[in-house]
Amino acid sequence: MNKVVSNKSPFFVFGLVCLFGLLTSLIIYLAETRHIDQDMELLDYVLSTTAHALPLENQLAGVNWLFVITPSLIFTLLGILLGVFVHRLNRNHRQALALANKDFEIDPMTGLLSRYKVQQLLTERLVVCQQESKWLATFVLDLDHFKTINEAFGHEVGDKLLAKVAQRLTSVFPDQAVLGYFGGDAFLVVLEAQPDQPISHLESLSQEVIQQVSQTYFIDGLTLNIGCSIGVAWYPEFGTDAMTLIKNADLAVYEAKRSGRATYHFYDGEMGRRFARNVRIETRLRRAIENEQLEMHFQPKVDLVTQQCVGLEALLRWEDEELGSVSPAEFVPIAEQSGIILPLGEWVFEQTFRHILEWQKQGLKVPPIAVNCSAAQLKRADFLPNLLTLLERYQVNPKSLEIEVTESILIEDAVGCAELLRKMSQLGFSLAIDDFGTGYSSLSYLKDLPFHSIKIDQVFIRDIIEDQSHAALTNAIISLSHKLGLKVIAEGIANEDQLNLLCQFGCDVGQGYFFSKAFGASSMSSDPMILALNESNEA
Template sequence: MKNKHTHTIVFCTVFACGVVASLMPWEFSSLWVFSFLALVLSFYTKKFLSNYDAVLDSVNKRIETDELTGLFSRYQIQQELNQLILSCHAQDKKLAACVLDLDHFKTINDAFGHEVGDKLLASVAQRLVFVCPPKAVIGYLGGDAFLVLLVLDSDQDKPYLVSLSKRVIDHVSQSYYVEALTLNIGCSIGVAVYPEFGLDAATLMKNADMAVYRAKSAGRATYYFYDGEMGRQFARNVRIETRLRQALQNESLEMHFQPKVDLMTERCVGMEALLRWNDAELGCVSPAEFIPIAEQTGVILPLGEWVFEQTFRHILEWQKQGIAVPPIAINCSAAQLKRADFLMKLLALLEKYQIDPSLLEVEVTESILIEDATICAELLNEMSHLGIKLAIDDFGTGYSSLSYLKDLPFHYVKIDQVFIRNIVNDKSHAALTNAIISLSHSLNLKVIAEGITSLEQLALLREYGCDIGQGYLFSKALGADSLASDPMIVALNEQAL
């Protein structure tokens, strides 16, 4: 390292030589003094430059190489990518940029600490070097992400990259032995190919990131290749998120309510609150499109609160108009139920609008029960004790553990419309629907069938003993203002009189 006193030593040496030269007899040549001075300065300059070069080499090495993994650093791998793009452009070759992202790495970090996590990353890096072709350029991007760059030969195309991706996933996903622990971790891979899907480093990396995100959304431990449609869909998703946030702030969303009927009497016994969005730029956006985006981006939390409050506000307005309001079901996302203050906020809204809890039904999907069954069970029991009715939504399309029906305080089971849609022509769907209804009844649960559109479907569901149904056969979802004039609601109020 550079001596921090070098400049002082040089100054003192030069000063001392000058003093000596001034005291020497005239017959003594000053040439000897300054020759000595030149030698001293040359020695210290050489030593300084040698130390400087060593420090510079060390800094450059740290910049170029990641100390943890031994791979190229994030900075250097991006420089390598830029150079490879220039080379491929000159040689008319293709370049594959493969982003590898570890699955559930945070879980290991949280459970065993960052030291174990760092050692696991180092082991993953070693396996990547082993399994990738010798000509591959490999770098560590930080976190749990790696980048593999591969210039493709003329005979290497998508099938080759598919085979390589599968091989990498297989090797990386094998067990690791770290700090006396046996750890298992998977990975997802996103691939973008130059020049078709990115002419510069930034675009290529962005598209590869987009592809790995799609791979994770598809269930993880898999690979995905970026294509043009993915880019267009991603751009639309970003636009939907932006416009949805604005719609929430401007309260330009609408609540509609679809009647639920007793299948034997065809009288209205409840309604389901449904969110509708007609945007000035995007047009009518289906909940099937914008709800998943809201869940991925966190917008679902303020959106869910808005739905509860708007529903309660409408109930209060109807009651003031003298309209008999049946129980209203509201879909509740997993993100909402996971919030520690969910029940507190719900009770605050019920109190604010003076709504009887018996007028509220909460529908939950099976996924939340899998993710955090213990906490979810406590919450559902508290809600049930308050008089809120509970329904398990889309039953049969998820994990469908029978213990949910046996151990949790549900009142209703909703059969997904995917079964009802084909119940007449598909014997397996009919058999499954019949089995779900029989099982639910044996556990003292009522069954709701959604998506009923024909008399044939209605007849079969009646034959199977289904209790409640909803669908276009009975009524479409109604705006809050037109609800009072709906024949079913009119009949409900006449019956109440």
């Protein structure tokens, strides 16, 4: 960092003030002596006419030397005083600057290098690695669930925990490693390769770091446990400059967290391409919602005994000009992570109600329609009031709507979710657990919460013929659900063998390509299953 004030500044100020004094004195002197030649001629004339002689010293009597010398003396004294003042000011400034430099390079909380300093050293080491043809690894370590500790015990305890973690990292990484604090709950480490050291060494080192960081901490009488996830990117394969290496390591730690946390992940080229696509999907999805470029499709749900349509599931379809056809399995998780799921969920409800109103005007009997709700939607305090407002606007009966929720919301906010579901059940909404068996399945919420049905995920149905364990689990889920008074819906039925086995198990409702693919809203009046449903009602 450059110094703002030079060490020579006091002497510069002193000299400058003295120079101003001398220049002032010279100007005054010149002003005083400007007419001296004329004065001398006049004096000679007077002397020649009066014959009086004057002493030589009186010839320059017109010059006031005190007036000439005084400014120089004053400016010299002023220069000395200002020079002393600026010297003291500059000394204090240098001390503050040195302290600021130290804080800028060393994080005061953890005692590790700052992010800026690590980036600087990383850039320098990359030059050395290029010259010596060596590899170099960049680690980003992110603590798991650190926010929970901060919220439960306060930021002071959180800061002390970060300092303890920094000490452990210092002890577990090799001495030649450069350790720094990345900010928040993350750390940044640069490790240069040793002679004949393989990159596979990074795996065992990452495992050791996770194990050491995950040990118990004792802080202010509290016993705390925390894990960490690690992302690694190495030079030269996945970055040739500091910013790229750090960015790629940060992407890798994100993948480690998606993989369940308390693990490590090495960056690869595919990860970068996938991240770029995700960013593109997020951008295009926002635009698609604004321009209403998404489309609602509906897939029939069929009673396995009567083979009649007993319901529909609302499904999103997206055909983008640049991305082509994008699957909900790809864009819905991105919408949930980015927060787009909230306006997207509202759009789905409103479009569904519009279609119901249109179908009713056409004289069609519309079976109950199931709509998936994300955890983010259900957590909103205004979710139910907004939903009721839409129902009233489009004159849709709550009994014609089925709300599907995933098991994850029941784990994240069991108390709040239970209260909301009970209110909705009292208002006439039908409630279903979606993708049952793939998440945190718990028998307690099947017993205590007002669900009407459960949907067995298609991963079980897909291999139900070939995999006996899937068949056994499906049979057990159906049997248990019936004993609890719940209907069972099997999704993903693709062939007759699967249908026959599910009928043997007593499954109530089926959904899948074997019965019908999802169709657009405009095809509702011509779909065979819907036509059969309306004909049976007329009869």
